[in-house]
Amino acid sequence: MxxxxxxxxxxxxxxxxxxxxxxxxxxxxxxxxxxxxxxxxxxxxxxxAAGSPRVNTERAPLVPDVTVVATAMKLSRSARAALSAALGGDYIVLDLHAAPSTADVLLVPPSSPQLIGGLRSMFPNARVVVTEVEDNGLGVSHPGPVRRLLDAGADSYLASTTIPRLAEQLDHDVTRHRELTAGTTPTRIIEPAHHER
Structure with a gap:
């Protein structure tokens, strides 16, 4: 050395x-x-190899410049490969136990705040993303409360931190829905409210 x-x-x-x-x-x-x-x-x-010509160890990365995604959910090798391929060449998807502590993103299924806090300490710089995913073709099933609400008929789920932020999100959601369904929205009938006296 x-x-x-x-x-x-x-x-x-x-x-x-x-x-x-x-x-x-x-x-x-x-x-x-x-x-x-x-x-x-x-x-x-x-x-x-030792004696390699003109190797600058400060600038030569060990792995190409990619976004490392660690998965804290049970995914088969084929499911991780499919996610990595769908994200493209700028990403690499690794199992939680194979990922470095410097991972950029940590995918977590719906979990307790304590578990998420523990995972956060393992990957202190990662963007922690809670996700619910169902892919029968790849044998992936990580449902959660939001998925159950949407399956029951809810159209959107907004996680807002303030009333002004809720207003902004709601406006975006309603406006986007109108744009997506332009010309296909049926006429709405608004019935009077029935009040009990």
Whole structure:
């Protein structure tokens, strides 16, 4: 290990502690070549041969610049792959246990505030997104109270922090609904209210 690597806090592992097939891959690296370390197909680290020319360890990222999404819900490998593919090349979707603590987004099913607080401490910089999702084709079922309300006939669910914010959201929701149903909205009949005396 060079002084430059020591200055960057690189940790050491003696090659004799590694499996023989891994040592063979490392020994086969030529200067400037790298070995990508993966977990379940997702890159987690990059190993470069010593003496690599012009490697700037401050600027060379270990993984391409992507948004890392950690999932704190039971998803099969195929479901995570489908989500990652639908998001596109700028995203990588990893299981909670495989994701780094520096993940950008944490997808959480409806949970208790205590669980969300605990997950927040594991991923302090992540944007925590609570989601309810049903995908029978991929065997995913994470329903919650909002989904049950919508299934029962509610048209929208607004989570507002203030009355002015509620007014803004409501106006947007109603206006968008009118735009989407322009020309298809049936005439409404407003009946007088019946008051008991």
């Amino acid at each position: 060079t002084d430059e690597h020591a200055a960057f806090g690189a940790r050491r592992i003696d090659v004799t502690r590694l499996p023989e097939d891994v040592v063979e891959l490392i020994d086969a690296l030529a200067p400037g070549e790298s070995l990508v370390i993966t977990r379940k197909g997702a890159p987690i680290a990059l190993l470069s």
